[in-house]
Amino acid sequence: MERGMPAGGPGGPVTSQAPPFTVPMRYMLLGMAGFVLFAFDLVAQSIHLSGGGAFLPQVVALTHLLTLGSLLSFIMGAVYQLVTVAFLVPIASERCARWNFWLYAASAFGLIGSMAIWSLTGLLVFGSLATVSLYVYAILIIVSVSRSRIRGPMLWFVISAHVYLMAAVAAAWLMIASISGLRLGGVFPQLLATHILLALGGFFTFLVMGFSFKLLPMFTLSHGFATWRQKWTWVLAHAAVCLALIGIWAQRPALEWAGGVAGWMAFASLLFDIREIFRKRLRKKTEPPTRMVVVAAVAGMAGVLWMLVQLGSGREQDGWQGVVTFYLLGWVVLTLMGYAYKIVPFLIWTQRYSAKAGRNAGAGDRPGPGMRAHTAGSAPDAVTASPPVKPQKVPVIADLIQLGRSRPVLQSFAIGVMVLSFSGVARFTAGAVAGSIMIALSVLGFIWQLQRVVDPKQVAKELRGHD
Amino acid sequence: MDRKITVLDVREMLRAKQEPFQVIMSTVATLGPADVFELHATFRPDPLIRVLGKQGFHAAVVQETEDHFIVQFYKEDIDIPVFHLDNRGLEPPQPMVRTLAFLDGHEGMKTGELALEIWNERVPAFLLPELEERGFSYEIQDEDHGTVRVRIRRAG
Numbered sequence: 215m216e217r218g219m220p221a222g223g224p225g226g227p228v229t230s231q232a233p234p235f236t237v238p239m240r241y242m243l244l245g246m247a248g249f250v251l252f253a254f255d256l257v258a259q260s261i262h263l264s265g266g267g268a269f270l271p272q273v274v275a276l277t278h279l280l281t282l283g284s285l286l287s288f289i290m291g292a293v294y295q296l297v298t299v300a301f302l303v304p305i306a307s308e309r310c311a312r313w314n315f316w317l318y319a320a321s322a323f324g325l326i327g328s329m330a331i332w333s334l335t336g337l338l339v340f341g342s343l344a345t346v347s348l349y350v351y352a353i354l355i356i357v358s359v360s361r362s363r364i365r366g367p368m369l370w371f372v373i374s375a376h377v378y379l380m381a382a383v384a385a386a387w388l389m390i391a392s393i394s395g396l397r398l399g400g401v402f403p404q405l406l407a408t409h410i411l412l413a414l415g416g417f418f419t420f421l422v423m424g425f426s427f428k429l430l431p432m433f434t435l436s437h438g439f440a441t442w443r444q445k446w447t448w449v450l451a452h453a454a455v456c457l458a459l460i461g462i463w464a465q466r467p468a469l470e471w472a473g474g475v476a477g478w479m480a481f482a483s484l485l486f487d488i489r490e491i492f493r494k495r496l497r498k499k500t501e502p503p504t505r506m507v508v509v510a511a512v513a514g515m516a517g518v519l520w521m522l523v524q525l526g527s528g529r530e531q532d533g534w535q536g537v538v539t540f541y542l543l544g545w546v547v548l549t550l551m552g553y554a555y556k557i558v559p560f561l562i563w564t565q566r567y568s569a570k571a572g573r574n575a576g577a578g579d580r581p582g583p584g585m586r587a588h589t590a591g592s593a594p595d596a597v598t599a600s601p602p603v604k605p606q607k608v609p610v611i612a613d614l615i616q617l618g619r620s621r622p623v624l625q626s627f628a629i630g631v632m633v634l635s636f637s638g639v640a641r642f643t644a645g646a647v648a649g650s651i652m653i654a655l656s657v658l659g660f661i662w663q664l665q666r667v668v669d670p671k672q673v674a675k676e677l678r679g680h681d
Numbered sequence: 682m683d684r685k686i687t688v689l690d691v692r693e694m695l696r697a698k699q700e701p702f703q704v705i706m707s708t709v710a711t712l713g714p715a716d717v718f719e720l721h722a723t724f725r726p727d728p729l730i731r732v733l734g735k736q737g738f739h740a741a742v743v744q745e746t747e748d749h750f751i752v753q754f755y756k757e758d759i760d761i762p763v764f765h766l767d768n769r770g771l772e773p774p775q776p777m778v779r780t781l782a783f784l785d786g787h788e789g790m791k792t793g794e795l796a797l798e799i800w801n802e803r804v805p806a807f808l809l810p811e812l813e814e815r816g817f818s819y820e821i822q823d824e825d826h827g828t829v830r831v832r833i834r835r836a837g
Contacts (some may be wrong), residue, residue, distance in 0.1 A: 232803065299773055364772060432774040432807070435781065496781060560806050568804035572821030572831070612810035 231298040233308050235565040236677050238291040240315050242558065243673065245288025246661055252280045253657035260650030263634065265641045268535045275330035280542070281413065282322040282344070285550060289421065290318070290351055292557055293372075297355060300428045301362035301369070306354050314354075318347040334394050341390040348383045352376040367444035371424025374452065378416025385409040407462045410538060415455050415477065418546040419514070423447065423484055426507065426549070430488060433504045433556055434495035443487050450480035454518075467525060474522040481515035502621040503555035506548060509628060514545035536639035543631040543653070551627065551660055555620050559667050563611040565676065570608045614667050623663065627656035683826060684715035684800070686767045692749070695723045705729065709736075709754070717765045718754040725750050739763075741795060743787055761834065762789075763796040769828060776801055777808050784815060784833065793835035801829045 259267075259276045267273045294311055298304060305311050321343035328336025355376050359369055385408045392398040392405065427444055431437065458473030460466070488508055492500070517540050524533045630652030637645025689708050691701035705720065712718055718738075720726065730740045730752065738754040741762035745751060753764055766783060768776035780799050789795030799805075804821060808831075812819050818836040823829050 302770070302772065428773070432777075435774055435778055437774065437778045496778060563806050564804070568806065569823070571804055571809060572819050610810040610813060611806045 231302060231304040232564075233294055233298060233305050233311065235561065237305075237308060237311050237315075238295040239561060239565075239673065240312075240677060241287050241291030241294065241318075242561070243291075243668070243677075244315075244319055245284050245286075245291065246664060246668075248279060248283030248287055249657055250661050252276070252284050253654035253661075255279055256650045256657075257647075257654045260634075260647040261643060263535075263539075263650060264532075264638045264643045264646035266531045266535065268531060271332040272330055275326050278322075278326050278329055280547070283326055285418070285546065286348075287318065287322070288550065288554065292553070293355060293421070293425075295557070295561060296425060296428075297358050297372075300425070301359050301364050303358055303362045306357040306361070310350060310354055314347055314350045317343060318351070321347050337390045338394050341387055345383050345387050349380055352380050367441070367448050368424050368427050370445075370448050371420050371427070374448070375417050375420035375424060378412045378420060378455070382409055382412035382417055385412060404462050408459060411455060411458055411462070414538065414541060414546070415451075415458070418542075420451060422546060422549050423451065423480075425553075426484070426511075427487070429553055429556075430491045430504065430507065431495075433497075434491060434500055435497040436491045436495040439487075439490040439494040441487075443483050443490075447480050447483040447487065450476050450483060454480055471522065471525050474518055474525060477518040478515060478522065481511065481518060485511055485515065501555075501617045502624060503552040503617060506620075506624045506628075507552040510545050510548035510552065513548060513628070513631075514541065517541035517545055532639050532641060536635045539638060540631060540635035544628065544635070548624065548628060548631070551624060554660075554664065555615065555617060558664050559611050559614040562667050562669075562673075563609070563614055566672075567608055567610075571610070572608070615663060619663060620660075623656050623659040626652055627660070630656055684713070684717070684828070686717045686719050686753075686765055687712060688719045688721070690721040692721055692723050702729075709733065709738075714756060716755075719765075720752045720754070722750050722752065723748045726752060730754075741765075743789065743795070759796065759832075761794065761796050763798050763832065766797065766799045768799050768801045770802075777805060777811070780805075780808060780833075781811060784812075784817065790817075790833075790835065793837070796832055796834040798830055798832045801831065802827055804829050805831060 255276050259272055262270055262273050268277075294305055321340050324336060324340035325344050328340050356373055359372055362369065385405050388396075388398065389402065389405045389409060392402055398405070427441075431439070454473045454477030456473070457469050457476060461469030461471075461473060485508075488511060492508075517537060520540060521537050524537050527533070630649045632649070633645055634649030634653060637643075637649055687708060689705060691704065694701045694704070709718055720729075725742055725744070730742075733754050734740070737756055739756070739758065739762065741753045741755075741764045743751050743764055751764075755763070755765065757763075764783070764787075766779055768779060771779070776799070780797070783797055784790050787795060790797060804823070809819065812833060816836050817833050819834075820832040821829065822832075
């Protein structure tokens, strides 16, 4: 250590950059509400999910109820919070993030409704508004993280994810424009494939991979693990998307296949990294949601493998529907559910209890001047001695949710995904319905557990009047 | 109140048979009222602890290896010696990993002869359950400029 230098982290003391509670929470609550609607709609549409119903308006709406109405909304909230924790920078404009919520909520659900009734005007209007909203979000995040002094693969993943998001949205808008009469020379199939690839393989995959490099060490208390492979994961993931894109537009199946191989290698590399993180963890007992993230990464790799098989065996719509369903639900959604079990209680605890934690002094403890105290293992006494006050323990984050109870929810979700995906390919309607019901029940169980943490009545009070 | 830990490592000077007293005292002269002075030495510097004690400094000593002692001097009056860790500016999960490594790696924390005070940017939500699980109590103080002090000691 240098002589006479202040200790502490790089760059010296930095204050907390977290946005106000209402910014991430509003987006996350919308995402949770969207997830509930998705669960009900999934069962309602399940009969169409075997035997090539992917292009039915109600199935297109169902897909976007999941991606736009739930996942993206939840992700936006989580990213607004995580960026400040992982990159130690504030959001470039909190006001913009706050107001963009309303534009996003209106445009996303307007767009989903327009898909369900297949209104071209609605698609164009709400699609354009959603494009603006998502560009605002993506630019906000890119600008925010670019200001961070933290560099490296996590930053590259997060920036890449948001560039892919903008590209995926552009492809979607062009699709809507082409449906509405813009002459694009018969490239609709390529646009559709590009949109799915950029959204799933680009945005969701890059974002989940990038933040996993931060969240998994946080939740397992891992340090000192090798990180050299992370940049190769990033390179391979980009190679996968780019090769597949060129293959789609040049109509070269070999390039699409090469992209699939690169994608499979990216997941293999990610799994090696995850193994490293787990090997170097301080916390010996890992929680079910964290373990399920590993299962989800294996599902991602299996999904890419399935895509390779699909590329080699033909281009039937059922098969592709199965691949997309399996990859989206098994990799993206399962991972996000695992992380949500940690992120939502963290937000709620920080909002409601962090200012109270350690306030009450337990017997035998002598808090220092200006300090609030808490004794482990027993309910501490209140500081004021008269009149007698019933001891009241300020909950810690582990008291907000029993993470062991997430195991059956996540396991039944994973089984439901497999049943639905394979039944879709096999055109087994009863299986698709059963898989959908399993998924829907798991989603409802998941939301039930999270709403007990959130407490809707209390959160409504906390959100009221903060715009 | 802004606070920092000022670190001075005099082990090389001591191994070279040099006298570090002047360097130490000139460093001490630069300290603010809430600052902590952290000295790295090859032995437990009892004479220095007495000298600085007369100037109102309390001392917390931890031994890392046979010839590596870390002594922290601070002015706050607390009933047992308190070691300080400045976790501000560190990327998660480093603040938590550092804290738990200290708690698990120092006998004084287990016996209750030593307390630990960490300086974080926010209340460490995920750390508190770990502390309870390990049988530690904690006191928390939020300071206005984004520093949260968490003082940890054996419960009971």
